[in-house]
Amino acid sequence: MALKKGQRTSSDDPEELARTPLQALLLADSFAQKFRPITLERPKVLLPLVNAPMINYTLAWLESVGVEEVFVFCCAHAQQVKDYLDGSDWVKHPSAFSVTTIESHDSISAGDALRFVYNHGVIRGDFILITGDTISNMSLTQALQEHKERRKKDPHAIMTMVIKRSKPLPQLHQTRLGTDEILMGIDPETKELLYYEDKADRSRRLITLDKSLLADNPSLILHNDKEDCYIDICSPDVLSIFTDNFDYQHLRRHFVKGLLVDDVSGYKIFTHEIQSSYAARIDNFRSYDTISKDIIQRWTYPLVPDILYFGSRTPMKLQRQGILKAPDVILSHSARIGPYSSVGSGTSIGDNSVIMNSVIGDCCTIGRNVSIHGSYIWDNVVIEDGCKLSHALVCDGVHLRSGVVLEPGVILSFKVEVGQNIVVPAYSKVSLLPQPSTQDSDEELEYADASSGVVESPSITSMGNAGNFDQTAVSSDGEKLDNSEVGISGVGYIWSNSDGGNEEEWRYSIASITAEKIMEYCNEAYDDHDASDHDLSIPQSGELAHDSESTGFDEGDGEDYRDTYSKFEKEVEETFQRALGGVHEDNLVLEMNALRLSYDKSHLDCAGAVFYSVMRSALAAAQSSNSNLIQTTNEVIDKWKGFLGKYIKSEDEQFEVILKFEEMCQETAKEFSPLFATILHRLYDKDIITEDAILSWAMEKEGADESDKIFVKQSEAFITWLKEAPEEDEDEDEDD
Incomplete structure (x- = not known):
């Protein structure tokens, strides 16, 4: 109009x-x-x-x-x-x-x-x-x-x-x-x-x-x-x-x-x-990638695919394990669709193919022995036998010949065709349109020719060519191929270099962030650090509480800035240490509440800080007496479970405590790392953490990077037991 x-x-x-x-x-x-x-x-x-x-x-x-x-x-x-x-x-x-x-x-x-x-x-x-x-x-x-x-x-x-x-x-x-x-x-x-x-x-x-x-x-x-x-x-x-x-x-x-x-x-x-x-x-x-997973896991309810908010779109049916599937999907008996995946109308999936944590669009044809993990396949895509796709995005009309491998972070734009047994390198972007030879300096700008609808940039006078050997693919045996042999139909162009060296390529891609990338990035950031020209400095981690006399770190403690915690958490721990010397629990609660109000902290903040203090006291006690850490921790949890219960009541607070425990195991108290699942079970047994909070935590981690799923995997047996225990109880009731 x-x-x-x-x-x-x-x-x-x-x-x-x-x-x-x-x-x-x-x-x-x-x-x-x-x-x-x-x-x-x-x-x-x-x-x-x-x-x-x-x-x-x-x-x-x-x-x-x-x-x-x-x-x-x-x-x-x-x-x-x-x-x-x-x-x-x-x-x-x-x-x-x-x-x-x-x-x-x-x-x-x-x-x-x-x-x-x-x-x-x-x-x-x-x-x-x-x-x-x-x-x-x-x-x-x-x-x-x-x-x-x-x-x-x-x-x-x-x-x-x-x-x-x-x-x-x-x-x-x-x-x-x-x-x-x-x-x-x-x-x-x-x-x-x-x-x-x-x-x-x-x-x-x-x-x-x-x-x-x-x-x-x-x-x-x-x-x-x-x-x-x-x-x-x-x-x-x-x-x-x-x-x-x-x-x-x-x-x-x-x-x-x-x-x-x-x-x-x-x-x-x-x-x-x-x-x-x-x-x-x-x-x-x-x-x-993240929001797609959130939608499938129903965090956006009622804006989810099985509720018809979007006109005449083919309805999706919600199945067990969060699988969404159109009613007319053709699925081979030996094919498998894993949890939290979505498959659109008119799509067919061949023998022994596996779809995991992925979204498949309408009218796609997926052949035999195809593996698709953490990927997004849009409409009318043809994927022939033996292809392997990991954390890739494939646009409408793409055709992958047999044996193609898409490494993590690959983006294939509309109607690209990739030839047999080609391995498209990680973080590559492939399009039928050539890559501009220069990029606009201001990331805010996207220019448009309204008459044609084609996006253009006035600053671009020449376009990149597909013959650049920095823009190559490799065959399955690792041999480099020039673009005439890549198997991309028409005038296809590989936009990105093969190693994804540009920071933008991996930090903002749909590929999981590997531990190596994190370490590489952190080392670069540390090497580049220079704070000599700062007059007033605020730590990036945590908050600066009002009325605080301190505006930075305690440089005398010698700890790396990523391992420090906020002044509020320090004062909570110091207050708790005084309680270990004989302060009555009622007085301790009053002091903690006063601290929370003076720093204007939420109940979630207080829950995390209190739990941190209790666990640190267990670690210190075990180290000072050279005793068994798990035994000492169990004793400390038993002693302070009533105190913890005053601050860890809601599911959100319990969820925060689990995240805080993860953070401790990774950063400030790594001694707890191999004991994470055991201690989590203890917290559950003592009614400090509920089943719902643990299962919610596990569900949120479904779409996380592998580096962020270490403790979920460690707790896998316990989580499975929690999921199955109610069913066993129901069976016992029926027998009675």
Whole structure:
């Protein structure tokens, strides 16, 4: 539906605001190049996510939270987006939920998009700003109410950002979604955002802050355990601010950070943290993999493939072990589909083929003796006999001849054909389109020729050729082949070099991160460390508690920064050590509660810190007396189980304790590592950790990297026993 520029209505009139329907602005453009070469041919929001276009998940959520009008901004491949929406139920069957496209021919950033929308005058009140690659099942009621109440008291409160807790991977300073660790400074009372850094230098151990930030905000808490969900509740002023500031291009790096340092305008941004709900953005191939697994494991319920949110799509049937399968799948008797896999309509799978933790699209033909593990196969793909695919992504129309091997991280774009017995090296990207000889310097920009729908970059004057011997494949016997022998039909190009040496290739790919890669990265980061030019330094791990006199590490302890813990945890441990000297448990509880309140910590934080202190005391006792560690630990757990029970009550707190124990075994108390399963069983026997928490932990680890599944595998027998024990009890009851 085409839009005309219209007269904007005043957003200050209370009666007008009361009549204004809840609106949303959905950005269908990613304004980035992280999904190339795929997005050279299809817009990111139309890429399949567990067999449904990404944008459908976003639209389904917007409808579920009461949004009445959605304006979909599109530029790159705009015609594809418009054609899809025009043919979908979102537009074909008008209801209280309307979807309208706004097309731009020359916007190259999110800032340009918001300025373009502002000039159309369609936003009449507070609105939801979201990208079309965001998946959520959260309720918006509380966040929207908080935003409106703040707006009534303070018209400068122009935006509320949705955030959630997300523990970074300590070695890589990135989340499980592959996004960089974010540092946020938040007022714990008002929830106002005071500091935001999403591009911290990961090679440095310390973060530099302006001293005035702490001086002006004594209650500030710095967090590195928060994830930006890219769901914003905005006032109309947000659009006008972009119009007044043409240098604002990126929503966070320019707009948010710009407002936070603007002392003149007085505009404020607040946060709303969700707890048990789901919200995540697909920013790169790793987050595509992670969110796909989350959907299959039903963390996004009710936005799951077996519930028909997405129009006339063929219904999927949920089977045991989280397997999703269309009713017309042709499956050989000797073929096997493993847990948490999805197979689309019209697909056939041949003899002795195995599909594990993978998503297979519609109308695919998979031959005999094919192995597919942790991979994503889109529609109309042909995979001949004997192929092996591991953590790869294969787009529509690809044809793999017999014996092809796709190593981890491989991306095959649309209609690529690979010849017999070819091994495509890890992290390679293969496309029928040539690789640009130069990349745009600003990752924010994705250019579009709106008339043709083909993405182009004005800075590119020449294209890479397929004859470069740095871009090669190898045969199954390890011999290098030039591209004329690779077996890729037409004018296929291998974009990436064979060793995946570029950091972007492995950190953000769908391939599991190996221990070798982690060690290599950590060594490089340590070698590059230089903190001599920092005036005020904040550790990247943990939080800076308000009223704290310390703003950095205790350099005298000699421990590596990855093995240190926050000042709060140190004080919890010191308090617990005093209790070992004779402090009564009731007084200990009072001191712990006082510490939690003074540092404004959550119950989850307290649960982890208390458990840490108890386990450290067991380790110290065993070492000092040269006694058996498991026996000493059991005695300590028995003695302090009542105290632990005061802080480890909910399933979330129990889950946090298991994660904390994993972290200890890997970093600060490695002596516990071989005893993890035994101690976990003891915690279960003493009713400190419940069956539900242990099974939830095991389920979440299903899609994790191999390096993050060490203790799940160690506990495999115990977990199996937990799963089977209820069935045995039921059998006994029936016998009685």
